[in-house]
Amino acid sequence: MTTPKNDKNPRTTGRPTLNEVARRAGVSPITASRALRGIPSVAEELAQRVREAASELGYVANPAARALASARSQTVAVVVPSLGNQLFVETLEAIHAVMRPRGLEVLIGNSHYSRDEEEDLIRNYLAYQPRGLLLTGFERTESARRMLESSGIPCVYMMDLDSGAGLHCVGFSQIRAGAAAAEHLISRGRRRMAFVGAQLDQRTLLRGEGFRRALQQAGLYDPALELLTPRPSSVGLGCELFAQLMASHPQIDAIFFGNDDLAHGALLEAMRRGVKIPEQVAVIGFNDLPASSFTVPRLSSIRTPREAIGRRAAELLLALMAGQPIAEPVQDIGFELMAREST
Structure with a gap:
């Protein structure tokens, strides 16, 4: 009994090879490889022929094999x-x-x-x-x-x-960014400033440290006005933490939130409770997400260069x-x- 010949691929896997793609496209294997990896040195007309050939054959690159062949x-x-x-x-x-x-x-x-x-x-x-x-x-x-x-x-x-x-x-510098938030609030005449952080990854803690240092230098730091939780940050959590902070420390006049999600929630909760922002409490966030320039009121934030x-x-x-x-x-x-x- 003879084994039927596989016209697509002589290998027992039956998978089309890069060499077959190159032959069908009329280019060298290295050109086919570069075209399929999107390297711009390959002319677009050649790259298009290679892509069409790969599509017709159902070719899928094997990155593991390529790494073994090139040792990288x-x-x-x-x-x-x-x-x-x-x-x-x-x-x-x-x-x-x-x-x-x-x-x-x-x-x-x-x-x-x-x-x-x-x-x-x-x-x-x-x-x-x-x-x-x-x-x-x-x-x-x-x-x-x-x-x-x-x-x-x-x-x-x-x-x-x-x-x-x-x-x-x-x-x-996360520390300098946190300090900039404190200095901005101080320049606005705020004196009872709180820091609210969630998730508590190292970067959140560092920006909180910068905020703390700036308040200490100004003689305005109160450790009771730090509200930290390891819970994942969200708008809903911002609503909750704002309500908690206002209930325990109604005299605060500014809050620095460790990210914009929390600050967005705070603005919504303030609106719900009739707390005037910024007349009663100034709010500043971190990262300056796109929505921050459209909130009511528009949110002040530290813009990070993502x-x-x-x-x-x-x-x-x-x-x-x-x-x-x-x-x-x-x-x-x-x-x-x-x-x-x-x-």
Whole structure:
């Protein structure tokens, strides 16, 4: 009995190969590979022929095989604490916009603000030998730190700065940003100022620390006016915490919320309760989400450069991957105070 010939692929898997795609498109295998990875050096007419050939054959690239053949993968791994938070989505979009034209695939991991989950993600990604890693912040398990140090894979940290650790990072000073919120409220004549934070990741705690230091320097700090909870941040939680704070400390005249979600909830709860913003209580948020300029009243907030951080971090990682000398391993993108009607 003879085995029927497989016209599509001589391999026992029956899967079409890159060589078959190249032959059908009338190009070399390397050109086909570059076209399918979106590398812009391939002429669009050739790239279109390759894509059509791949579609007709049902070809799907095998990144594991490609990595084995070249002893290097074409992937970059990114780990963020949340995919439900718009600020990280904007950062990821910028990273993808930098990496994709260079033929690199972006693997996205969501740690859910858990150091243990992040450790698992890092372990899994390192097993595939990515070209580079982009991580959020500096707070992680000791095991994760050891894995990163021993891997030898280039890594860039986003959203915060650390000039003393010898790391490559792109972000802004969370402490200075928190201090800017306090200084803004003080300049508006406020004297009984509270800080409200949720989730309590390291960046939230640092901006709270900056706020605290500025109030202490002005002689206005009251530890009773800090309301912190590890619960996930949300608009609904902002409503709840605003009501709780006003019930326990009705004399406060300003609140700095650790992010805009909480501040949006506070504005809604204030409207429901007839609390006048900013006449009775000034409110300032953090991150300046797009909706903040449309709330009633319009929310004052610290604008963070999410897109710029993603772009610059990706560019810095590309330079590290290419072995280029890095003149600025710590890149401070800064932040902007957006003063609006709520203060």
